[in-house]
Amino acid sequence: MYTKTTSIIQGECVKLPTKYGHFMLVPFQEKKTGEEHIVLIKGAVETEHAPLVRIHSACATGDLFGSLKCDCGEQLAQSMRMIESKGSGVIVYLQQEGRGIGLMNKIKTYKLQEEGFDTIEANVKLGFAPDERDYYVAAEILNMLGITALKLVTNNPDKITGLESYGIQVVERVPIIIHSNPFNKHYLDTKEHHMGHLLSEEKPVNLCHDH
């Protein structure tokens, strides 16, 4: 169960004008590991009941270089556009490269994928679970921002259960519609059919009518 022991340091809050809109940026650092995470905030989210939030796991290849092998870069851009057009929301950018296995290992999985393994098989072949992520740090950051309920921008049900296991209430899932390309089609099919990602629905799903 989530406890309020703070294992994270919050840094200075500064303005970050971007091509998607104007945000405030706050860095966070885990005390134990030194790992750094980035939060972008738009609007007075601490006063909203359930602000729009995107929890995004780092993907250097997709987010920085525009790789077509995954949907990460486009999901991040769409989330920022969504928050900008709503006028408020939060991006929590977590250092969880390669679904938590790190860059070196993710690239090893890419090598295995070039040899014909899918994204799950490649992780397992290296001795990892298909997804090694945990959302404790995300929950802690959200708590520090005064956010205990939110609308989550995601297609991944594991993120919802992961956050809820640490006491964050996900009142709605807001899907991100991504169109596949020849380089990520197999990856997206695997996410949809073997990892439970909800890639075909188009409407926001209200998960919580009675709270």
Ligand SMILES: Nc1nc2c(ncn2[C@@H]2O[C@H](COP(=O)(O)OP(=O)(O)OP(=O)(O)O)[C@@H](O)[C@H]2O)c(=O)[nH]1
């Ligand atoms: N191990 C591994 N990680 C990958 C691969 N392709 C992308 N990733 C990582 O997968 C993660 C995707 O992060 P997100 O986009 O936040 O999460 P998601 O599980 O796709 O869920 P939503 O985007 O919220 O729908 C990032 O950490 C990427 O680095 C791959 O083939 N193997």
Ligand SMILES: [Zn+2]
């Ligand atoms: Zn990616």
